Amino acid sequence: MDVTGQFEAEIARLHAAEVPGASGRLRDLFDFLAARGPDAESASQEEIAREVFGQVEADADDATVRVYVHRLRKKLDDHYAARGDAAGEPRIELPSGIYALRLDAGQAAPPPAVETSRQWPFSPRIAVAAIGLIMVAAVLWGMTMSSARNAIWQPIIDSDRPVLLVLGDYYIYGEIDPVRPEQSRLIRDFRVDSEAELAAMMEAEPDRYGYAEDVGLTYLPVATAYGMQQVIPVLAEAGKDVTVIASSELEPDMLNRYDVVYVGLLSGMGLLEEGVFAGSSLRVGESYDELVDRESGQTWTSDEARTLASPAFYRDYAYVSAFTARTGARVVVIASERETGLRGISPIVAGDLDGELAEVADGEAFEALVQVTGQQGADLDDRVILARTR
Structure with a gap:
């Protein structure tokens, strides 16, 4: 048959x-x-x-x-x-x-005498260990390879402040049914970004959040690891003192003591979002999958969610910015609407800049939008859409 x-x-x-x-x-x-x-x-x-x-x-x-x-x-x-x-x-x-x-269709079972491979089950602990190994490898690579000191990084390299590497994370809570615990689930709700916000929603909307429960979980998009792999060698080569935290752990007074590098999705910026886009010519649209030009109204929307599972090509958009905050902190933002954009922009920002991006990065403050063409999560091509001073 x-x-x-x-x-x-x-x-x-x-x-x-x-x-x-x-x-x-x-x-x-x-x-x-x-x-x-x-x-x-x-x-x-x-x-x-x-x-x-x-x-x-x-x-x-x-x-x-x-x-x-x-x-x-x-x-x-x-x-x-x-x-x-x-x-x-x-x-x-x-x-x-x-x-x-x-x-x-099935295959005949292999002879039991020789075990040729083993598949390990996925677990959050293994994922954390994998990210840790990436970080260690990136630091070692940074000590042995010459990273580009382009205009984006030079102010941070010259600064006396330590660096706070902020990773965009997402809070997850549990919905635990005491009668049918097998139907319990984990939920990502964009209205709930912390245990305190969950408690507030449980009080404000008990019918909807009656079974909600803090389970002490957050998650990082996989593309964040690729961003870290590019950024950490640059900071390591410069001998910077780097502290890594999740965006959910960021507190406002930290900008008084650190320079800040954000790596993650636009939707994971947390407290940084307001300050970053307050001085930007762009704004976040109806969702974090789109950015809008404040003056012209032109919109750039990621197609990743629509076509990621198919072999079709799609466009995602990465956002890069560098500026000095009112506290004196130098802030570098490496972000994207979806994961493909973050994977595509990270090596560009960490390498030798050219073209429009190189020109605008020489200023005190700039921002740029880069279109990344993807296919099933792979970043295939990139093009600078705009590059401006802030």
Whole structure:
């Protein structure tokens, strides 16, 4: 039987077993993906929202789609785990990161005498260790390689202040159902950025936040590690005293004692956001996925959320700025709307500047917007959209 035949046969068996349910939205999602076949490109969130959930004006970053895809993936994984099939049996998978069903036709089990590889389960502790290793490697690299001392970094290198490297993080709280704890979940709510704000929302909106609970968690976007890998060698080569904190830990009086370098997404800037954009010719639009020119009204919006899961090219936008705050702190901002932009801009800012960016960075204060072309998270090309003095 060919791949298509095996795929269709396994889909029919899952239907008969009612793995995706006899009816309902989960079954509709399964049928939509199954009808596309085993070799289909990944559907977009917008397409699924429109075709499966009937959302005519679908959001490119649709939470409903992500929740149902996660549920379907778990249903499939639980089914095969419970069935305990032999290694040679076919199975339908919904791989992480794409919205398409795939057939694993199965292979004969390898001889048990030799163990050739081992897959380690992901855990936050491992993620933290990985970021730590990146930081150590970056520092060692900075001690042995010559980093470019371009105009962005020279004021910080010449300063007597230590450097505060601020990483844009995000607060997460738990929603714990005491009756059905298995349905508890972790939530990122843009209205809640700290334990204190969560307590305030629980008091103000008890119906919505009645099951909310602080669980002591924040997270960093993966692209932040790539930014750190570029920035730390520059600071290490200059012999700067660097303290690394999350943006949620930043306090206003720190700008009286430190120069500040921010690395992260626009949405993770926290207390820095107001000061950075108060003196900017740009402003954040209706969401953190867009920046707007205050004078012309022109808008630059990231396409990453819409097309990240597909092989299509998309545009993300990175924002770079350097200025001296009223406290005397030198502030450098390396940020982006989404993760691709941050990965693309970091090596540019840490390297030899040229063109418009080099010219404007020679001034006391500047800002620049860079368009980064991406594909499935990879940064492929970049272009300076604007470069101005502040």
